[in-house]
Amino acid sequence: MGNKILVETSSFRDPAGHVFYKGSKVYRQVNQQYRNDFEFFLDSGLYDSLKEKRLIVPFQKVAKSHAICPSAYAVLETPKISFISYPYEWSFSQLQDAAETTLTIQKIALEHGMSLKDASAFNIQFTAGKHLLIDVLSFEKYKKETPWVAYRQFCQHFLAPLALMSYRDVRLNQLLKTYLDGIPLDLASSLLPKKTWLNFSLASHIHLHAKTQKHFAKIPDNVKKRTVKMSKHSLLSIIDDLSSAVKKLRLALTTSQWGDYYASFSYSAEAFSHKKRIVSRFLDVLAPGIVWDLGANTGEFSYIAAKKGMELIAFDADFLTVEKNYRTVKKDHMERIIPLVVDFANPTPSLGWENRERQSLISRGPADCALSLALVHHLAIVNNVPFEKIAHFFSHIAHALIIEFVPKEDVQVKKLLSTREDIFLDYHQNAFEKAFSSFFEIVAVEKIHTSARIMYCMKKKNHD
Amino acid sequence: MIWYNARMKHVLILLFFFFLGVKGAHAYIDPGTGSYLIQIAIGSLLGGLYVVKKFWKSISAFITSFLRKLRHKQ
Numbered sequence: 139m140g141n142k143i144l145v146e147t148s149s150f151r152d153p154a155g156h157v158f159y160k161g162s163k164v165y166r167q168v169n170q171q172y173r174n175d176f177e178f179f180l181d182s183g184l185y186d187s188l189k190e191k192r193l194i195v196p197f198q199k200v201a202k203s204h205a206i207c208p209s210a211y212a213v214l215e216t217p218k219i220s221f222i223s224y225p226y227e228w229s230f231s232q233l234q235d236a237a238e239t240t241l242t243i244q245k246i247a248l249e250h251g252m253s254l255k256d257a258s259a260f261n262i263q264f265t266a267g268k269h270l271l272i273d274v275l276s277f278e279k280y281k282k283e284t285p286w287v288a289y290r291q292f293c294q295h296f297l298a299p300l301a302l303m304s305y306r307d308v309r310l311n312q313l314l315k316t317y318l319d320g321i322p323l324d325l326a327s328s329l330l331p332k333k334t335w336l337n338f339s340l341a342s343h344i345h346l347h348a349k350t351q352k353h354f355a356k357i358p359d360n361v362k363k364r365t366v367k368m369s370k371h372s373l374l375s376i377i378d379d380l381s382s383a384v385k386k387l388r389l390a391l392t393t394s395q396w397g398d399y400y401a402s403f404s405y406s407a408e409a410f411s412h413k414k415r416i417v418s419r420f421l422d423v424l425a426p427g428i429v430w431d432l433g434a435n436t437g438e439f440s441y442i443a444a445k446k447g448m449e450l451i452a453f454d455a456d457f458l459t460v461e462k463n464y465r466t467v468k469k470d471h472m473e474r475i476i477p478l479v480v481d482f483a484n485p486t487p488s489l490g491w492e493n494r495e496r497q498s499l500i501s502r503g504p505a506d507c508a509l510s511l512a513l514v515h516h517l518a519i520v521n522n523v524p525f526e527k528i529a530h531f532f533s534h535i536a537h538a539l540i541i542e543f544v545p546k547e548d549v550q551v552k553k554l555l556s557t558r559e560d561i562f563l564d565y566h567q568n569a570f571e572k573a574f575s576s577f578f579e580i581v582a583v584e585k586i587h588t589s590a591r592i593m594y595c596m597k598k599k600n601h602d
Numbered sequence: 603m604i605w606y607n608a609r610m611k612h613v614l615i616l617l618f619f620f621f622l623g624v625k626g627a628h629a630y631i632d633p634g635t636g637s638y639l640i641q642i643a644i645g646s647l648l649g650g651l652y653v654v655k656k657f658w659k660s661i662s663a664f665i666t667s668f669l670r671k672l673r674h675k676q
Binding site for chain 2: 151152153154255256285286287288289290291293342343346347350351352353354355366368369371372373375376378379
């Protein structure tokens with residue numbers, strides 16, 4: 139990357155400033171027009187308070203000469219976040235914690251005479267075991283007796299998807315991929331069951347809110363000319379009610395397709411423990427900094443890497459599995475692991491303005507190493523992806539691989555083939571090795587004890 | 603639902619005249635007129651309920667302590 143300046147492609151909507159990268163460093167330019175609010179943010183003690191509670195990304199002022207345009211008032215340097223994730227990749231509890239973090243920040247801001255001017259879920263990131271606000275220019279001076287500017291955005295980005303996930307289906311947070319500014323409230327209202335009208339918070343913040351939006355959309359000019367006041371007491375009541383609404387939403391954890399995967403594992407405890415030892419040894423050989431676990435399940439193998447001090451992004455396609463993993467990560471303070479919902483048969487695309495505002499999964503890589511355990515047979519047999527294509531894709535997302543080959547005689551593969559014709563004539567070890575050898579150098583191979591499965595340690599060709 | 607929609611319309615008209623609209627916002631995101639109004643309505647209701655709850659608590663505390671004192675004297 140050198141010292142080339144790259145402007146963050148999602149940082150353009152708020153004229154208060156923008157993020158840019160120079161080499162490996164992350165900077166945020168604060169523009170002149172945001173000067174008063176920014177100075178108040180520092181002088182009021184709000185920044186110190188949020189920093190102390192680890193609710194905001196810390197920053198330090200650097201020389202103004204770092205600025206990339208003349209409108210700069212100040213330039214801040216912030217630590218690099220190793221992996222930016224998006225709300226449509228979060229499990230229910232991750233989104234719920236992000237919502238609570240936003241409301242906690244808003245309460246603290248109001249105590250200091252400021253208010254959040256936006257409540258975008260994209261401004262919250264999960265890093266080092268904690269949710270924090272990454273947009274340090276999100277505050278404005280609280281204008282006495284005015285409502286919360288970001289109320290609509292909070293309802294669309296957090297309350298609506300959480301309510302839909304809780305009352306309808308956990309997969310409905312995928313609507314956030316289509317609606318980047320949050321789920322429209324009329325859509326959320328029509329999808330939620332009728333019984334949610336009996337819940338005061340959902341009835342008011344979603345159903346009535348949607349009806350009011352629709353009604354006043356036709357006559358905004360008449361309304362804007364008039365003046366109305368909202369006491370701070372009322373504003374705090376709203377924040378408290380939103381907070382209690384978010385906390386009360388629950389997700390019933392049931393056994394999913396993958397939830398009991400380890401329990402119904404096709405091989406013995408001895409094989410499982412041997413596989414863990416192999417993974418540990420291969421990780422020592424590769425010594426990666428950032429590892430992507432491509433089919434993490436509930437995180438059993440991610441923990442091995444995390445315990446070695448590596449940063450883990452633990453992906454799984456199953457929502458409830460990721461939910462379980464997140465709860466465990468939180469309970470056990472596994473700060474190096476970020477569980478995310480991603481289906482590698484259809485990884486997160488680039489979205490938003492110019493298709494560059496929210497990055498695809500591939501453009502957020504490559505990882506130093508990818509763990510692909512008990513995954514390739516799903517991609518090859520369930521999704522009909524040839525080995526060559528899998529190897530090609532993996533060579534784009536990781537510099538090294540720890541990969542498991544599950545042969546046709548394995549119970550799991552037999553199960554996958556039991557309901558369909560076996561058209562996979564090239565599904566065998568030689569073809570697997572040949573396909574991956576086009577992109578990777580095989581460093582080590584080891585068969586798992588009492589099992590037909592084979593583990594490979596590979597390094598990408600032409601990569602040090 | 604027809605009954606509901608008619609009712610809803612009345613509620614919204616009431617809201618409109620009762621709260622008399624909102625100040626023009628200078629935010630970089632659109633707060634939405636309807637969102638502003640419903641927020642004010644819910645906020646006022648919740649704020650009012652809080653005051654009533656607090657008032658009710660202080661009344662009940664006064665009555666309880668008064669009755670306790672009365673019993674004590676007897």
